[in-house]
Amino acid sequence: MGPRSRVLCALVLLLCVVCPDQATATKYDALYKDPSQPVGVRVQDLLKRLTLDEKLGQMTQIEMTVANASVIEKYDIGSVLSGGGSIPAPNATAAQWINMTDYFQSGALKTRHGIPEIYGIDAVHGHNNVYGATIFPHNVGLGCTRDPALLKRIGAATALEVRATGIPYVFAPCIAVCRDPRWGRCYESYSEDPDVVKSLTTIIDGLQGTPPKGWKGPYVQNSRRVAACAKHFVGDGGTQGGIDEGNTVVSYEELVNIHMKAYPDAIARGVSTIMASYNSWNGVKMHANKFLLTDVLKGQLGFKGFIISDWQGVDRISEPWGVNITNSTELALNAGIDMIMVPYNYTGFLDVAKQLIAEKKVPMSRIDDAVTRILRVKFEMGLFEKPYGDKSLKNYIGALSHRSLAREAVRKSLVLLKNGKTGSKPLLPLSKGAKKILVVGAHANDIGLQCGGWTITWQGMPGNITKGTTILEGIKKTVNSKTKVVYKANPSKGDAKNKGYQYAIIVVGEQPYAEFNGDNKNLTVPDPYPELIKDTCSHVRCVVVMVSGRPLVVEPFVDHMDAFVAAWLPGTEGNGIADVLFGKYDFQGKLSRTWFKRVDQLPMNVGDKDYDPLYPFGFGLKMGLES
Ligand SMILES: *[C@@H]1O[C@H](CO)[C@@H](O)[C@H](O)[C@H]1NC(C)=O
Ligand SMILES: *[C@@H]1O[C@H](CO)[C@@H](O)[C@H](O)[C@H]1NC(C)=O
Ligand SMILES: *[C@@H]1O[C@H](CO)[C@@H](O)[C@H](O)[C@H]1NC(C)=O
Ligand SMILES: *[C@@H]1O[C@H](CO)[C@@H](O)[C@H](O)[C@H]1NC(C)=O
Ligand SMILES: *[C@@H]1O[C@H](CO)[C@@H](O)[C@H](O)[C@H]1NC(C)=O
Ligand SMILES: *[C@@H]1O[C@H](CO)[C@@H](O)[C@H](O)[C@H]1NC(C)=O
Ligand SMILES: *[C@@H]1O[C@H](CO)[C@@H](O)[C@H](O)[C@H]1NC(C)=O
Numbered sequence: 057m058g059p060r061s062r063v064l065c066a067l068v069l070l071l072c073v074v075c076p077d078q079a080t081a082t083k084y085d086a087l088y089k090d091p092s093q094p095v096g097v098r099v100q101d102l103l104k105r106l107t108l109d110e111k112l113g114q115m116t117q118i119e120m121t122v123a124n125a126s127v128i129e130k131y132d133i134g135s136v137l138s139g140g141g142s143i144p145a146p147n148a149t150a151a152q153w154i155n156m157t158d159y160f161q162s163g164a165l166k167t168r169h170g171i172p173e174i175y176g177i178d179a180v181h182g183h184n185n186v187y188g189a190t191i192f193p194h195n196v197g198l199g200c201t202r203d204p205a206l207l208k209r210i211g212a213a214t215a216l217e218v219r220a221t222g223i224p225y226v227f228a229p230c231i232a233v234c235r236d237p238r239w240g241r242c243y244e245s246y247s248e249d250p251d252v253v254k255s256l257t258t259i260i261d262g263l264q265g266t267p268p269k270g271w272k273g274p275y276v277q278n279s280r281r282v283a284a285c286a287k288h289f290v291g292d293g294g295t296q297g298g299i300d301e302g303n304t305v306v307s308y309e310e311l312v313n314i315h316m317k318a319y320p321d322a323i324a325r326g327v328s329t330i331m332a333s334y335n336s337w338n339g340v341k342m343h344a345n346k347f348l349l350t351d352v353l354k355g356q357l358g359f360k361g362f363i364i365s366d367w368q369g370v371d372r373i374s375e376p377w378g379v380n381i382t383n384s385t386e387l388a389l390n391a392g393i394d395m396i397m398v399p400y401n402y403t404g405f406l407d408v409a410k411q412l413i414a415e416k417k418v419p420m421s422r423i424d425d426a427v428t429r430i431l432r433v434k435f436e437m438g439l440f441e442k443p444y445g446d447k448s449l450k451n452y453i454g455a456l457s458h459r460s461l462a463r464e465a466v467r468k469s470l471v472l473l474k475n476g477k478t479g480s481k482p483l484l485p486l487s488k489g490a491k492k493i494l495v496v497g498a499h500a501n502d503i504g505l506q507c508g509g510w511t512i513t514w515q516g517m518p519g520n521i522t523k524g525t526t527i528l529e530g531i532k533k534t535v536n537s538k539t540k541v542v543y544k545a546n547p548s549k550g551d552a553k554n555k556g557y558q559y560a561i562i563v564v565g566e567q568p569y570a571e572f573n574g575d576n577k578n579l580t581v582p583d584p585y586p587e588l589i590k591d592t593c594s595h596v597r598c599v600v601v602m603v604s605g606r607p608l609v610v611e612p613f614v615d616h617m618d619a620f621v622a623a624w625l626p627g628t629e630g631n632g633i634a635d636v637l638f639g640k641y642d643f644q645g646k647l648s649r650t651w652f653k654r655v656d657q658l659p660m661n662v663g664d665k666d667y668d669p670l671y672p673f674g675f676g677l678k679m680g681l682e683s
């Protein structure tokens with residue numbers, strides 16, 4: 057015991073004797089079990105009871121598929137996670153999820169000190185692994201809303217759906233500042249502009265609750281909220297060529313002013329955890345960067361929650377991955393990583409960590425810092441008092457009120473880029489009373505396509521993979537009952553000719569992707585869409601709705617379009633699109649990203665010299681509806 061903890065203990069003992077309020081402590085057999093004790097006191101009391109094995113267990117996060125109650129008990133595992141698409145059963149219900157999370161928790165509570173495990177999941181646009189959950193637009197679309205209050209409401213709704221499955225912790229929000237849309241994770245970023253990203257950290261207030269004024273440290277209001285995770289620290293959106301997990305080559309000043317800009321704000325909002333990034337900064341892997349993780353994040357920025365690694369992030373320190381785990385583990389632990397998302401080979405991690413401590417390559421003070429931070433979050437969020445799932449929340453999954461919030465987010469995220477060819481009248485708002493209209497493109501009638509990656513599975517996939525309303529269904533519900541809506545996913549050339557359509561809605565876009573699978577050097581509009589646009593628009597007035605995680609190269613055929621709308625990756629509530637196309641609401645979205653002309657211009661961001669976009673950052677037309 058260090059001199060500081062000795063003084064603390066003495067103080068605590070003294071308080072228990074002299075202060076009648078503290079006498080309640082006696083009804084617990086250990087101070088840490090007493091919820092009326094300050095969190096700092098509980099943490100210190102528990103920490104001093106733990107063996108090295110128990111401490112290392114707290115620092116270990118394992119994947120659901122290798123977890124069971126006995127493993128969690130035997131190794132004192134501190135956390136379990138669901139990787140993207142990792143679920144208890146296909147289309148699992150809330151009851152099935154809680155059955156699983158409670159079962160894992162029962163293992164943790166059987167350990168000597170009964171320390172609950174904290175279950176984490178990627179809920180990055182709603183509770184996206186869960187069948188039937190509300191899927192909100194991906195962050196690139198939310199960035200176009202410029203609406204911090206909306207983000208807070210989305211955070212609160214997501215928290216309830218996550219808690220309904222017995223889960224208290226989400227790996228969100230991603231506060232990356234994507235500077236190059238060739239990056240496959242660009243849609244996880246709110247904007248290329250650090251100030252827009254910073255303004256939308258309000259989602260943390262929704263996820264965790266808003267801390268009282270002057271609060272310092274991690275904060276989770278109650279068991280209807282979740283611990284959040286700001287990610288990925290730092291520079292994830294700045295890699296050369298937009299290569300996922302690549303190297304961000306920028307000065308320290310640029311790192312701070314662009315990529316780090318939202319972090320002080322996230323910390324001030326009490327964000328409980330921060331995830332280290334896979335990328336390197338000027339050649340040094342972030343998972344091994346002691347200066348940035350410890351000196352800057354924990355020191356200068358005063359972050360008091362825990363730093364979690366990314367999935368196998370420690371293994372990936374070495375090139376090629378995992379070539380020297382001992383070496384990587386030493387670097388990561390000493391750099392300041394507190395919880396390791398192992399996620400499979402936990403015995404390997406535990407053995408290596410123990411060996412490093414025995415050889416004094418990692419000091420005990422580092423382990424104590426890590427465990428202090430993990431326990432602080434667990435106590436702060438009330439996990440010791442309420443370790444099990446709350447079955448009464450089950451109706452929040454996909455609740456109507458959440459779906460209508462998502463629909464609002466969709467309509468606010470749409471950006472109108474063109475309305476009317478030069479010299480002709482605007483096409484939008486579309487007439488609801490048209491006799492006959494045409495809708496084309498597979499993206500018009502497919503929930504999986506409109507949700508994108510990180511939906512049900514890690515990469516996402518086409519097909520009606522969860523409940524929702526397709527864009528076409530939204531159109532059909534909006535037009536007059538007498539309007540004939542003809543839908544063709546992939547019509548042949550000339551199909552729209554002389555059919556008497558009043559106008560056509562062409563819905564095009566990218567196939568779903570996530571992380572490195574989405575890296576793309578050409579950013580072209582995938583086939584058959586370029587030809588479909590040219591052909592359809594040559595026969596009938598057309599609006600093109602683009603469903604994509606980023607701007608794509610449209611310059612060669614934008615002249616063919618009468619109107620052009622960026623819909624990003626809207627999620628399950630496709631009816632939000634018809635709400636605006638038909639003029640129930642006006643457009644209000646503003647580009648969160650620069651819409652470039654050609655990929656050879658990239659990276660190109662607002663404020664650059666030689667800025668020559670097709671549509672600039674912040675652009676967004678209105679239809680000018682009379683209110
Ligand atoms: C838990 O997992 C371990 C390791 O895979 C295995 O040996 C053990 O049999 C499992 N226990 C149960 C109860 O499933
Ligand atoms: C509940 O969890 C237990 C333990 O994993 C499992 O054996 C059982 O099949 C689950 N029951 C349901 C209904 O999902
Ligand atoms: C990691 O391994 C490399 C090569 O084996 C060595 O040069 C380096 O010093 C090692 N680093 C640590 C922290 O052990
Ligand atoms: C792995 O790293 C350790 C230091 O952490 C070093 O002693 C060992 O030689 C390295 N092994 C290889 C194969 O590089
Ligand atoms: C687990 O990790 C240990 C330590 O790095 C290693 O020796 C072992 O081969 C790994 N096991 C598997 C199955 O990857
Ligand atoms: C998705 O659902 C809609 C509405 O029920 C249906 O019309 C469409 O064919 C489905 N799409 C796919 C790809 O299964
Ligand atoms: C899960 O839901 C999808 C979409 O509704 C359906 O196609 C599939 O058959 C369901 N799977 C199971 C196992 O219920």
Ligand SMILES: *[C@@H]1O[C@H](CO)[C@@H](O)[C@H](O)[C@H]1NC(C)=O
Nearest residue numbers: 573574575576577578579580
């Ligand atoms: C563009 O890049 C993607 C991703 O690498 C690839 O799948 C696609 O075929 C490329 N398209 C063209 C037209 O080169």
